[in-house]
Amino acid sequence: MQKYSQIAALLQQCLDRKSTLKSIILKSSSNQSFVRQAYAIISKAIQHYEQLYQIVEEIKSIQYIDIFDYNLLIVLMLDIFNPQNKKAKKMGGVVARYLKTHKVLIKQLLEQNKIYEQEKKYIYIRALQQLPFESENDEHIPNLCKVDYDIYSQYLSKNPEFLKGNTYIVQSKSSALPAYLLLRNIKNKIADIIDCCAAPGNKTIQLSHYAKQNNITGKIYAIERDEKRFEILKNRLNKYNCENVQPLNFDFLTIKPRDYPNIKIALLDPSCSGSGMLQLRMIEASKDDSIEVPDDKKEQVTQLSQFQSKMLHHLTFFKQLKLIIYSTCSIYKEENEDVANNFLQLHQQWESVNLFPEWPYRGIDNNQHFIRVPPKESDGFFVAMFKRKQ
Ligand SMILES: C[S@@+](CC[C@H](N)C(=O)[O-])C[C@H]1O[C@@H](n2cnc3c(N)ncnc32)[C@H](O)[C@@H]1O
Incomplete structure (x- = not known):
């Protein structure tokens, strides 16, 4: 029972968004089997919290039990009635017996609410x-x-x-959006392109193929700071026949724009918190997209957002540059709308572009010029495009 109380407490921490699901559970114990079990139960509980809460209310209205910790009842219920749990029959204790008394109804409610239905992947x-x-x-x-x-x-x-x-x-749909949207907006077929943060190269490879298919001549410079990731990038560029790409193992911030005078188009997909790709997705699937940065991530996200702004700022020194696409796989406003708006405020010669009008998910506060991919659709993602004013 102590184990379930602990899992119920961890569930509450996740609901309070004290940190990510993964870090809350990993910090709680070094026992691998506990971690696995807690993870399975809590992720399921978060996904269906409202329905599970209703089920507990319904059972309690039939037979009162002196337990006010709904999370404990939810956690136990999920474990006892998990069709994969072969040990459930043997589970004893007052609460387990109470839940088992109502097993017909609980099973029916779990089924109605599709709690254990496998989602197609x-x-x-x-x-x-x-x-x-x-x-x-x-x-x-x-x-x-x-x-x-x-x-x-x-x-x-x-x-x-x-x-x-x-x-x-x-390649996830989210990750395929920036290069596709860039292609839709390229007017000049003779242009050098820079991918400022390229490894492992998904977007560079896509750009390279699009450029070839659409007769866009010019070089694509693929910049990557990290040596190991640069090797991966180079190998993948070879594998996918990207002979129109020149990979460069540089820190983008040290690149001198005057050495690359023909760059007209830039793709900036900088390091970010990756919050769109993590288990946070499970928490957010049932909530809105405008999620708050957890307390233990605030400092990191502030630093990332400063870094992202710096990278965007550096692009403004490329005198021929006309178009920038900015993307992250973060769901935090701090790395997305805030960075984009800050850029527009500081650089009045640049404007944002309404780049994908038919896409249903817009930026926070319904900003029509920015697009988001909510985590329930694919990896959580953000894209903005900036154009130099004529
Ligand atoms: C989000 S990943 C890019 C993913 C890539 N665009 C793709 O689609 O496969 C960010 C990359 O930027 C690199 N990076 C971070 N800071 C950089 C800098 N100052 N200059 C160049 N690369 C940088 C990181 O090492 C990392 O490989």
Whole structure:
């Protein structure tokens, strides 16, 4: 019982957004089996908290129990009625017995609320050739295919050599947006492009392919500061035949704009908190997108946002630069709208562009010029585009 009380307390910390789900659980114990169990229960509880709370209320209205900790009842209920839990039958104690007394109703309510229904998982693949398995074309991005994860893994288990090929790239829809949106806005077919933070190269590879397909001549400079990540970038550029890309192992902030006088277009996808990609997604799936930075991340996010602003600022020294696309896989306003608005305020010769009018998810405060991908759609993501005023 003590174990469940501890998990119930951790659940409360997650609901209070004291930190991320992962760090709260990892900090709580070094016992791997406890960590795994707590993680499974809490992530499920967060995903369906409101429905589970209602179920507990309903059971309590039928038979009173002197337990006011709803989280404890939720946690125990999730563990006892988890179809995968083979030990549930043996679970004793007053609360477990109480819940088991109502097992018919609880099972029915869990089923009605689809608590244990497995969600179908999909992955996105940017296909350079027809895929050898069933897929669905994305409604926005050409050559991006949505694939049922089971179909994909079944195919891979029989055809492991598929992984070595260079005819497809697994890339989330979010990550495929910036290069696609940039392409839609390129007017000048003769332009050098700079990808300021390139490794591991997903967006550079996409840019390289688009440039070739659309006869955009000019070089693509792919900048990466980190040596190891630079090696990965170089290998991937080779693998995917990106001969129009010149990779450079530099710190972008030390690059002298006068050495690259023909750069007209920039993609800036800087290091960020990655909060759109973490388990926070589970918490946020049921809430809105304008989430607050947890206390233990505030300092890090402030530093990241200063770094991101500095990178944007450095781009303004490239005299021929006309277009910047800025993206992060963060869901925090501090790294997204704040950085973008700050840039516009400090650099009056630049304006934002309404870059993807048909996309339904706009920036915080319904800013039409910025777009977001909410975590429930794909990885949480932000994109803004800036154009130098004529
Ligand atoms: C978010 S990742 C980029 C992901 C990449 N755009 C893609 O789609 O695959 C950020 C990258 O920027 C690199 N980076 C951070 N600061 C940098 C700087 N000052 N100059 C160049 N690269 C930097 C990091 O090492 C990291 O590889």
